[in-house]
Amino acid sequence: MLKIGNVKIRKPVFVAPLAGISNEAYRKLCMDFGAGIVYSEMLSDKAIFYHNEKTKGMLEFGDIHPSVMQIFGSDPKTMANAARVADEVNCDIVDINMGCPVMKVIKTGAGSALMRDEDLAVKVTRAVIENTRKPVTVKMRLGYDARHLNYLSLSKKLEDVGVSAITLHARTRTQMYEGKASWEHVKILHENLHIPVIGNGDIRTLDDYIRHKDDCDAVMIGRGLVGNPFLIREINDYEKGKEIKEVTYREKIKACLKHTKSLVELKGEHIAIREMRGIAPHYIAGLYGSTVYKNRMAKVSTYKELEELLNEYQKVLKEAL
Ligand SMILES: Cc1cc2nc3c(=O)[nH]c(=O)nc-3n(C[C@H](O)[C@H](O)[C@H](O)COP(=O)(O)O)c2cc1C
Secondary structure, eight states: OEEETTEEEOSSEEEOOOTTTOSHHHHHHHHHTTOSEEEOOOEEHHHHHTTOHHHHHHTOOTTOSSEEEEEEOSOHHHHHHHHHHHTTSSOSEEEEEEOOOOHHHHTTTOGGGGGGOHHHHHHHHHHHHHTOSSOEEEEEEEESSTTOOOHHHHHHHHHHHTOSEEEEEEEESTTTTOSOOOHHHHHHHHHHOSSOEEEESOOOSHHHHHHHGGGSSEEEESGGGTTOTHHHHHHHHHHTTOOOOOOOHHHHHHHHHHHHHHHHHHHOHHHHHHHHHHHHHHHHTTSTTHHHHHHHHTTOOSHHHHHHHHHHHHHHHHHHO
16 A cells, blocks of 8 residues: 555556546546546646636546645746645645646746756745645656756655655656656656655556556556556456456447546536547447447537447447457
8 A cells, every 4th residue: 555645545556637538527437447546637726726617627526535636837826825725625635747748838837847947846846835734746757858857856856845756757848748658767766765656658558567567656547548447457456466357348338438428417418528529439449340430439419329329339349259
């Protein structure tokens, strides 16, 4: 069992924050599959403080524990305000985003831009720690670019300030999501910090997990779980020494509809189905004849349409396999 501050995490998989995906419905699904802890998508410090309409729903954590609220910003004052709001919502940990590579965020000095200004990164972190009773963690990259790999020096400073864990996405900002994650750096960080280190990047299969689990205290998975929450179950079964069950197409279709239904309840059918157009096809990726159905799934307008389409596909699969 891993402890972050006073929060106990009893299962191995950390579910990464994914903007546009990591809402309450997705977090609940991953928890039902046996996740150790789930992260919200990143929330802007200012939006949190002013409780704008969009962020309001995002501050709902339901009864999903342990869960992490991730915030981003670069102004210690507004980050302190966001930290105070964190005390009022039902999350267990507050995480500061120092990894986001997108220009819109970088331009404000937040996300991975904070890695270029270690003093400011420390000030922001201190402001958050001083304004919440919850454990504070930081998620970062290796550095801004290949010539500035400062994850180790920054992490040590943040450890001194009092953060309770560091997550390292083993790429630089300029790499965005290209190339391969450099896990050797996760290992270096793990060897040099006293607080837990969570390793992240390119874990797609149980074999990836097995290869990297000892490089860190826990592994965080992002894209590898979208359409494949079964990987959480596989990892749990592996850790318990149980036999790894192959995932059936029926299970995949069932999980896709469960995810969709839950998102419809959260956001209403119109928005939910549009969001699922980009997510649902992942559930059937790699299955026999999936290309045609993936394309059709990307055009559905109602839950019923998606359900009928998947029922049709299930019949095709039954006959073919
Ligand atoms: C669509 C998308 C949205 C993301 N949103 C966030 C976010 O809100 N906060 C964050 O810290 N990282 C975010 N990330 C980065 C992931 O959390 C993770 O660090 C990265 O995808 C590498 O892990 P993976 O290879 O397991 O996906 C996002 C990544 C993607 C692809």
